[in-house]
Amino acid sequence: MSKTIMTRRQALATTAAGIGLLAAPAIAQERTLTILSHKVHENVARGAVAGTTGGDIAGEWAAQNGVKLNWITADIDPIHDRLQRELALRQSSIDVALIINKYATPRLSRLLEPLDPWQQRAGIAEFGGIPSKLLDAVRIDGNLFAVPYRHATTGMHYNEALLAERGLSGAPTSIEQFIDYARKLTFTRSDGTKVNGLSVPAGAGPFAVLSLLSAFGAEIYDANLNVKADGPGMVEGLKTMNQLFREGVLPSNYATLSIDEVITSMQLGQSAMSCDPFARFTSHNDPRRSKYPGQIKVAPIPAKGGGFVAMTEIWAFAVPKNAQQKELSWSFVRELSSPANTIRAALNGNGPVRPAAYSDSRLQQNLPYTKEEAIAIANAATLPSTFDASAQASTVFMEESQAAVIGLKTPERAAADMRRRVEALIKR
């Protein structure tokens, strides 16, 4: 009678095989979808911020499809750096990425999955509800390579309490009145607080400053890449901002002002007005942080000669060409882009890319600025990114406009240099 003895190696192998068999159903069932985005996108898709009412849209889709969501979040530049590194690989670990339109260049678009065929095969509901202006920002050579998900459109925020203190009321209705208000609102309060009439996050990016300058008719370049940076609107706008800086209406640290610094100064009443996206309304009126909850309102920026101006930045869903689960990626994009979920995400604080969402009663009840934002977005412009050096062109605008505003260059010289440098980038 032979006696069978299990060796240590056999025991280990049997244990490993057993664990593998036990784990197999779970592994087979659970798929992971990796999303690369800014934290704000995860928050609005999952209703992660306290007090929002849109619910966990992404979580519901994940539960229905047996998918685990792996959300990788970072700031704007690192997101796009990571994405471009992933796109250069043979296979990407990213299934869906949220890209901002200033990075939506021809070079990037070539590495992303063309989405027209997916839309034809299993389309997003009521796709026509997304304005063509937003879709054009993520279309190159007629090919759609991303689906707009969020917009950040600039508006004019103003502190009603400080306005009242200076004998003013209501939002300014013309650019001249806006400048006049900014001057009158530059003062020292009885408690010693020095108030700047106007703040703009000039150190953070071009959009808020460009919004203000566009009120004078300024433009860097148009959709056909004709450079117009030295136009009379730009020169007049830069001259006015330079005067405001010299008079102390704009803060002395104008050139490095970050988004957070502008928000804080509005919350503390150190700035009476600011140009920033509409969504800052929530932060400005946050009762835990703001000295003026409910008193900081927002309205569209009035333009010279009537009407309104705004700049808008668009975040859009993209699928890497080298992604491994494109069916799943598209299913996720389609679900989050539906009309109903656009409203739910807006209730979570997202800027809805479908104008119809602004008619929703829940949204109107929760966000008192929906009417004003709808006006702003109807007048909003995007900065085209149809050439590879478009991010550099934005930086050139920031450099030259800063130089003019703080007096390192004359407005004429800065505008002329801006034109020359941007033209060189477009021709490159």
Place this chain on the structure above:
Amino acid sequence: MTNRFAALPFLAPVHLLLFGVIALPSLYVFWLSLNESSYGTDLVFVGFENYRTILTDPYFWRAAWNTFVVVNVIVYAELLLGLALALAFARKIPFKPLIFAMILVPYAVSEVVGVLVWKILLNPNFGLIGRTLADLGLGLNWSSSPSQGLAVAALIGVWHHLPFTFLLLYAGVLSIPQSLYEAARIDGAGSWQMFWRVTLPLLIPAILITLIFRLVFAFRMFSEIWLLTKGGPARLTEVLAVYLYQGAFRYADFGAASATGWMMVIGSLAVASIYLFEIHKRMVKGDA
């Protein structure tokens, strides 16, 4: 001779490691600097075109000048302060352990956190220092004035790295035999003469090592400028590391960024070379 060969297998792993983590990537970066390179595109060999591009770019030269000025200010200010502190600590001072710990604290603080805290403190609207100075009529304007921006960056650099310089110099001061001071004192030397004739000559090797380390490290200065001014206003406070970062990670121009990297290596070697030659001379003589 046999012993020298016998030591080779023991040294080889270290050399392989250095080759793998320093030499090989450096050579690859040099190869990249000879190519046009970006995400998702094949390398295109362009020879020294990237070097020509950056060397004819006025922003590169401004960044190089800013780097040269700030690095020298930081390193020599640290040297003077570090030396003064080391000499003070060599004497009997009250609360020595406490003051020693206080001097070392900045080195324990993350560079990013340190710079951001300084930025908040110096904010002219709500910063403790910035606001106080403004109320006293001495308002700093570091975000609009390039020279003030660079000065603040240098100040933060000195604050953060002074402990390193101090520690190296303090170790050097402690290693000087007390018998030399006793002999000098017997010969009638005063404090000043003892410093010039005993302390300083014997501290030269430690000073040289400190200078080389700090010059090379400071040449890579990035976070102070990036977090404070992002190189602005109008790129007037940009330093070479920021110039490189913008090229590589914002504009994805890896060829020019690699060329900038190599120019930084050459630049830092050029600045440190005087001290490297001096230390080499002393090593040959057996003085270091």
